[in-house]
Amino acid sequence: MSQPFEDLPTTPTSEELVDKAFSRAARAGRAKSGHDAPLSMLQTASNIASDNLENVVSDWPDFDDLDPFYEELADAVIASNTTDDDAPDIGGIDAVRQHLSEINWASRKTSEIRDEYQGRIATGDIDTARKLRRQAFARIADVVEEVEGDLAAVGAARDDLKTLPDIRPDEPTIVVAGYPNVGKSTFVNAVTNARNETASYPFTTTEIRVGHFDDGHIRYQIVDTPGLLDRAPEERNDVEAQAASALEHLADAVLVLVDASGDCGYPLDLQLALRDDIEARFDVPVLTVCNKSDRSRDVEADLYMSVTEDENVQSVLDAAVDAVDYEPELPYDGQ
Numbered sequence: 244m245s246q247p248f249e250d251l252p253t254t255p256t257s258e259e260l261v262d263k264a265f266s267r268a269a270r271a272g273r274a275k276s277g278h279d280a281p282l283s284m285l286q287t288a289s290n291i292a293s294d295n296l297e298n299v300v301s302d303w304p305d306f307d308d309l310d311p312f313y314e315e316l317a318d319a320v321i322a323s324n325t326t327d328d329d330a331p332d333i334g335g336i337d338a339v340r341q342h343l344s345e346i347n348w349a350s351r352k353t354s355e356i357r358d359e360y361q362g363r364i365a366t367g368d369i370d371t372a373r374k375l376r377r378q379a380f381a382r383i384a385d386v387v388e389e390v391e392g393d394l395a396a397v398g399a400a401r402d403d404l405k406t407l408p409d410i411r412p413d414e415p416t417i418v419v420a421g422y423p424n425v426g427k428s429t430f431v432n433a434v435t436n437a438r439n440e441t442a443s444y445p446f447t448t449t450e451i452r453v454g455h456f457d458d459g460h461i462r463y464q465i466v467d468t469p470g471l472l473d474r475a476p477e478e479r480n481d482v483e484a485q486a487a488s489a490l491e492h493l494a495d496a497v498l499v500l501v502d503a504s505g506d507c508g509y510p511l512d513l514q515l516a517l518r519d520d521i522e523a524r525f526d527v528p529v530l531t532v533c534n535k536s537d538r539s540r541d542v543e544a545d546l547y548m549s550v551t552e553d554e555n556v557q558s559v560l561d562a563a564v565d566a567v568d569y570e571p572e573l574p575y576d577g578q
Contacts, residue, residue: 246409247304247313254299254398257391261384264291268380281364281376289357292383296350296390299397300343306336310412315489320407321400323482339400342393349390356382408451415569416464416493420472420521421500422514424507426534428452429550430500431467434560458564461571465563466493475513476520488524496566497521497529498559504539511542528566532559 255263268288272280306314314336322335360379364372410416419427435454452467471479471487479487499518503511522529533544537552546562548555 245411246407247309248317248401248404248407249409251302251401251405252298254394254401255295256398257387257394260292260295260387260394263295264288264383264387265380267291278365278369278372281372282361285357285360285364285376285379288380288383289353292387293350293353293357296346296353296387299394300347300350303339303343303397306340311492312410312412312489313407315492316407316486317404319482319485319489320403322485323403339397342396345393346390346397349386349393352386353383356386408453410451410453410466410493411464412493414462414464415495415567416466417563417567418472418490418494418497418525419465419467419500420497420517422502422507422509422517423469423473424509425500425502425514426550427467427469427473427500430498430534430548430556430559431465433550433553433556435465456560458560461569463564463567463569466490472517472521475517491525494525494527495569496527496563497525498532498563499529500532500534501542501544502535502539503533503542504535506535506538515542530559530562530566 265288268284268291271287272284275283306317309317318336321339356379360375364375364379367375419431421427431452431454435456450469451471452469454465454467456463456465468487468490471483472490476484476487499521501511501514501518502509505511507514518529518531530546531542531544533540533542533547535549535551536547537549537554540547546555546559548559550556
């Protein structure tokens with residue numbers, strides 16, 4: 244299962260939709276004569292507007308079907324758009340649902356206008372038919388323009404959500420946490436098959452770094468989350484706190500790296516307090532790992548390693564895999 248929003252197409256503006264519908268209608272009308280011209284124009288304009296509005300709605304995934312990780316993360320990202328003065332006030336997932344509902348209403352309404360005017364255009368004289376066609380066009384334009392704000396909000400949400408990292412919630416996942424400079428990224432880079440993939444959250448300078456490794460023919464994700472799980476909870480704003488909580492749905496085990504030497508610039512008691520908060524919040528195994536153990540082992544930890552000296556790195560990774568205790572689902576043969 245890939246990132247659920249990466250294939251969302253660009254959302255048109257109301258002006259773009261009106262221009263597209265009426266320019267296509269004009270071409271259709273020029274190819275007809277008599278009553279067929281206004282009827283063809285009405286049919287074309289209505290179909291273009293209705294279909295494009297309907298596509299905006301149908302292109303979005305059903306929020307109720309999202310993995311809880313992506314649902315909560317998406318809600319945080321969308322809500323954060325309200326902090327941007329240049330962006331429309333989107334709200335969160337519930338607000339996007341409402342915007343999509345309004346766009347769906349507009350799609351139905353343009354079809355209703357077509358149905359209302361078709362018979363009247365067909366049975367009146369040609370001058371009346373042309374007048375009725377203009378009335379129908381004006382009403383279609385009004386309907387599309389009425390959802391101008393909804394289209395803008397959905398478009399802004401789409402632009403932000405497309406930048407979310409491609410994380411697979413169905414893969415066993417190890418989250419690496421701890422204060423800055425304790426060696427998290429160095430560890431992730433050391434144990435993954437290649438340099439880890441990096442994606443930035445759109446609402447902050449925070450990044451999420453995702454690497455992969457194989458163990459026993461099973462592919463594991465290992466996630467480093469600078470800006471989210473590398474500082475005390477009270478230092479996170481509301482959106483960052485919600486993004487951090489989304490990781491609770493993702494993690495199958497957490498490695499909290501601490502630096503007993505203090506070289507990271509953070510006192511050990513603060514590092515352990517962060518560890519305690521993570522243990523309280525994550526309902527998965529949480530292992531305390533003393534990194535830079537070649538400099539200091541003056542802390543009670545589950546594991547000790549030094550990534551720079553290549554000491555016990557594999558042992559830590561093995562312990563994380565054991566903590567995940569992942570059992571792949573085997574095909575049921577009916578026996």
